[in-house]
Amino acid sequence: MDREALSELERAAVRSAFHGEENDAIAGISRALASATDSATRCELLLDRAVAQQIDNDPHPSARDALAAVEAAEAVGQDDRIAAAAAVAAGFVLRTGDLDRSVDLAVRALVILSETPPASAPASVMRAFNALSVFFSRLAAFELAVHSARLAWDVADGHDFDPSTRSIVAYNVCSCALERLRAPDCDTAEVTDLVTAIHQSIAYLSSDEPSETAGRVVAPTMAAELALLGLGDPMAISTLQALDTDTIDAPPQMWAWHLLVRSLVASRADELQLALELVDDALVTLALPASEEHNLLRAMRHRADLRRRLGDFEGAADDLEAVVERLHRAQVDQVGRMSAQIRHRADSEIARTRVRREASVLAEQMALDEVTGVGSRRWLSRMVDELTSGGGSGALIMLDLDHFKAINDTFGHRTGDEVLSRVGSVLQSTSRSGDIVARFGGEEFILILPNGTIEEATTRAERITDRLRTLDWTDLDPALHLTASAGIAAGEFEHTSLLFELADQRLYIAKSEGRDRVVGVPGPLQATRRATSPSGAVSSDAVFSEAVSSDAVSSDSVSPLA
Numbered sequence: 001m002d003r004e005a006l007s008e009l010e011r012a013a014v015r016s017a018f019h020g021e022e023n024d025a026i027a028g029i030s031r032a033l034a035s036a037t038d039s040a041t042r043c044e045l046l047l048d049r050a051v052a053q054q055i056d057n058d059p060h061p062s063a064r065d066a067l068a069a070v071e072a073a074e075a076v077g078q079d080d081r082i083a084a085a086a087a088v089a090a091g092f093v094l095r096t097g098d099l100d101r102s103v104d105l106a107v108r109a110l111v112i113l114s115e116t117p118p119a120s121a122p123a124s125v126m127r128a129f130n131a132l133s134v135f136f137s138r139l140a141a142f143e144l145a146v147h148s149a150r151l152a153w154d155v156a157d158g159h160d161f162d163p164s165t166r167s168i169v170a171y172n173v174c175s176c177a178l179e180r181l182r183a184p185d186c187d188t189a190e191v192t193d194l195v196t197a198i199h200q201s202i203a204y205l206s207s208d209e210p211s212e213t214a215g216r217v218v219a220p221t222m223a224a225e226l227a228l229l230g231l232g233d234p235m236a237i238s239t240l241q242a243l244d245t246d247t248i249d250a251p252p253q254m255w256a257w258h259l260l261v262r263s264l265v266a267s268r269a270d271e272l273q274l275a276l277e278l279v280d281d282a283l284v285t286l287a288l289p290a291s292e293e294h295n296l297l298r299a300m301r302h303r304a305d306l307r308r309r310l311g312d313f314e315g316a317a318d319d320l321e322a323v324v325e326r327l328h329r330a331q332v333d334q335v336g337r338m339s340a341q342i343r344h345r346a347d348s349e350i351a352r353t354r355v356r357r358e359a360s361v362l363a364e365q366m367a368l369d370e371v372t373g374v375g376s377r378r379w380l381s382r383m384v385d386e387l388t389s390g391g392g393s394g395a396l397i398m399l400d401l402d403h404f405k406a407i408n409d410t411f412g413h414r415t416g417d418e419v420l421s422r423v424g425s426v427l428q429s430t431s432r433s434g435d436i437v438a439r440f441g442g443e444e445f446i447l448i449l450p451n452g453t454i455e456e457a458t459t460r461a462e463r464i465t466d467r468l469r470t471l472d473w474t475d476l477d478p479a480l481h482l483t484a485s486a487g488i489a490a491g492e493f494e495h496t497s498l499l500f501e502l503a504d505q506r507l508y509i510a511k512s513e514g515r516d517r518v519v520g521v522p523g524p525l526q527a528t529r530r531a532t533s534p535s536g537a538v539s540s541d542a543v544f545s546e547a548v549s550s551d552a553v554s555s556d557s558v559s560p561l562a
Contacts, residue, residue: 025052043072043081047088047127059095066092070105080121080128083112087131094138106135126155126169133172140294142183145176150197167210167218170201171254174222177201179294181229195231198222213250216243221258228264237265253292256285260299267306276306297323371417372424372445375438380446383436387448387493395457395490397447398503399427399464402483402515404443415476423482426467430460454490458520461486465518485510488520 029049036042046069050062066089073081087109094102109128116125129152136145149172156169177194180186186194204210205219224240226232240262250258263278279299286296304319367379375383387394401407401423408416420443427437427445436448449457465484473480487506489499506519513519 039072039075040078040081043069043076043085046072047085050088050092054092059092063089063092063096078121078124079112080116080124083109083116084124084128084131086112087128087135091131091135091138094135102135106132122155122159123161126152126159126161126165129155130169130172133176137172137176137179137292137294140179142176142180146173146180146194146197149173149176153201163209164211167205167214170204170210171214171218171222173201174198174205174218174225178222178225178229181231191231195226198226202226213254217250217258218254221261224261224265228261228268237268240265241269252285256282257295260286260295260302263299263306264302267302267309272306272310276303276310279303279306293326297326300326369424369439371420372427372439373421374424374427374445375436377438377441380436380438380440383438383448384496387450388496391492391494392450393490393492394448394450395452395454395488396496396499396503397449397457397461397464397486397488398440398500398507399445399447399461399484399486400507400511401443401468402485402511407480407482411477411480415480418476419473419480419482422471423468423484426464426471430464430467450493452490454488454520457488457490458518461488461518461520465516469516483516485515486518486520488518 026049029045029052033042033045033049036045046065050065050069053062053065066085069085070082070089073085086105090102090105090109093105109132113125113128129148133145133149133152136142136148149169152169153173156166174197177198181191181194202219202222205214205222207215220236220240220243223232223236227234227236259278259282263275263282266272266275266278279302283296283299283303286292286299300319300323304316304323307313307316307319367376368374369376401419404416404419407419420439423445424439427447431437431447432449434450436446436450438446440446447457447460449460452460465486468482468484471482473482485507487503487508487510489502489506491499491502493499510517510519
């Protein structure tokens with residue numbers, strides 16, 4: 001299905017929602033859905049049908065279609081589509097009474113929108129924000145509703161959208177802003193900002209671009225609403241009183257709101273009987289499930305006041321009792337559900353925070369050895385893999401603390417850990433930027449010097465062993481003394497496995513010759529006593545024997561190893 005056909009079905013859905021022409025629109029969308037094969041098209045059609053069906057008093061069909069649209073959007077894998085579908089679904093699911101699920105959907109849309117640039121997908125982003133404004137309005141969260149509606153208008157105003165679409169967004173901006181202005185906690189600065197937003201929306205609705213309904217009904221009614229609050233031009237009230245709307249075909253819900261405002265204007269002029277007739281007509285539509293709860297309550301309170309002024313105190317009492325009952329029922333229901341939702345969200349956030357913290361600690365633990373503060377063996381393995389694949393050359397120092405087991409046995413493991421910690425500090429203080437320093441295991445350490453020569457590495461190792469030999473351990477125990485031995489190798493990093501083997505062999509020589517020394521020049525090599533590659537790539541004596549006994553070390557195809 002091409003874009004123009006989809007756009008026409010969307011316009012039909014809007015006409016259905018606002019004018020009650022649902023039969024033809026729903027039938028057309030359903031036929032298109034039957035032949036749609038790709039998820040993107042299905043997502044759009046399902047949302048259109050959800051919108052088209054909202055005139056119905058039963059919100060469940062719209063909710064089902066909107067939820068199916070979310071699934072279709074997920075199949076497409078585009079975040080902007082998911083956000084739009086989730087926002088629309090949130091409003092319809094809320095009407096079914098499932099507050100928890102509707103909040104989940106709204107939160108999902110908000111999270112996606114926080115990471116989606118409006119310019120990247122303006123139609124979906126605008127639709128999502130507009131749907132969220134409706135969702136928040138139904139929760140009477142008008143501050144959030146205004147914020148979402150204005151974001152929708154900002155997107156719509158910056159792109160070439162259909163005038164009817166922009167009219168709907170402008171209407172939402174006005175409607176939400178007017179309700180927010182009625183809130184007792186709306187401060188002076190916010191009032192100024194909201195009035196400006198309403199004036200901007202009215203200016204658009206009054207222009208030649210939107211529909212006749214927007215210009216002849218919505219704009220003057222909005223202006224009169226502002227004037228009734230004492231925040232607009234008083235002439236707007238007279239304009240509304242003189243307005244001839246007999247030939248206007250307005251959407252039922254919009255028309256009901258218009259009648260309510262005209263009733264308020266008539267009441268202000270003491271035309272009480274006319275005001276009562278107008279609000280009675282408005283309530284026929286406002287009492288339907290598809291209506292906005294705040295408009296219904298407003299109309300019922302207004303009618304109670306009219307009845308009181310006309311002497312019908314019983315009728316006024318009935319209206320007020322109905323208002324109190326609806327408010328109480330809504331409050332108990334929403335507070336109970338919202339409390340559970342807040343608890344659920346708090347638990348989820350606590351769990352996520354704990355997981356993030358544990359993951360951060362784990363990642364740090366994996367990179368650093370907790371006793372010595374130098375790199376862990378796991379981290380060393382990653383560094384060696386990178387060196388092996390990245391090429392280049394350098395030197396490797398394999399350092400082992402002499403008779404460390406005796407230190408643990410004589411002075412205890414707590415002292416042993418403190419010794420390891422101080423050794424780690426020495427290694428770090430003698431290292432340069434870019435060096436790799438890690439604990440290889442137990443009392444053994446690895447230092448890799450990128451671009452270092454065997455002479456530089458030998459000098460470094462001798463400096464380290466000298467520092468360790470002369471360290472003052474008297475605060476731990478006057479009898480404690482520490483020395484270390486080291487083996488050195490240098491060459492191309494593509495042969496890191498062989499470098500480890502060579503350094504290990506020279507460390508073995510240092511140990512066998514009496515310890516407390518550095519062996520960094522080629523000498524007689526013997527079979528290694530164990531595997532030494534941190535990555536596990538080299539794990540047998542056979543590999544080393546093959547490297548030494550063959551021509552691999554001296555072959556022209558391999559850079560010499562020192």
